[in-house]
Amino acid sequence: MPHTIAVDLDGVIHAYSKGWNDGTMYDVPVPGSREALEKLTAHGFRVVIVTARMNPKFPAADKQEASVREWLGQNGFKEGEHYHELTNNKPAAIAYIDDRAVVFTDWEQAIIDAKKLVPN
Numbered sequence: 001m002p003h004t005i006a007v008d009l010d011g012v013i014h015a016y017s018k019g020w021n022d023g024t025m026y027d028v029p030v031p032g033s034r035e036a037l038e039k040l041t042a043h044g045f046r047v048v049i050v051t052a053r054m055n056p057k058f059p060a061a062d063k064q065e066a067s068v069r070e071w072l073g074q075n076g077f078k079e080g081e082h083y084h085e086l087t088n089n090k091p092a093a094i095a096y097i098d099d100r101a102v103v104f105t106d107w108e109q110a111i112i113d114a115k116k117l118v119p120n
Contacts, residue, residue: 002044002045002046003094004092005094006049006090006091006093007047007096008050008098008099009049009068010052010099011100012097012098013030013077014027014029015029015030023060023064025067025071028075034075034077037082037083038082047084048083048084048087049068049085049086051088052088053065053067054068054086065086100117102114
């Protein structure tokens with residue numbers, strides 16, 4: 001069974017320059033994201049794209065999966081070539097690629113890094 005790498009959608013694949021905005025997929029891909037995902041799959045990883053957009057508690061969640069799949073397709077991301085699964089659930093994985101992650105080394109550093117995520 002291949003090792004899974006979970007990749008966040010917004011801010012990592014979808015540029016997400018205006019934040020949630022109105023919930024549409026409005027932006028271009030992050031430069032190099034398509035090529036990077038292709039390399040990960042070529043190296044034998046199972047790539048899972050994770051997005052809160054499909055969370056049933058969010059507005060229009062029922063339409064988000066279709067919207068995300070449409071955006072991925074329009075931007076050249078192909079299931080099986082660039083990713084293997086699209087979900088709103090964090091899967092068991094050997095790594096998580098996320099623009100809002102705090103890498104844990106110890107709690108003191110984690111708190112310092114978390115504080116940096118909040119604008120002054």
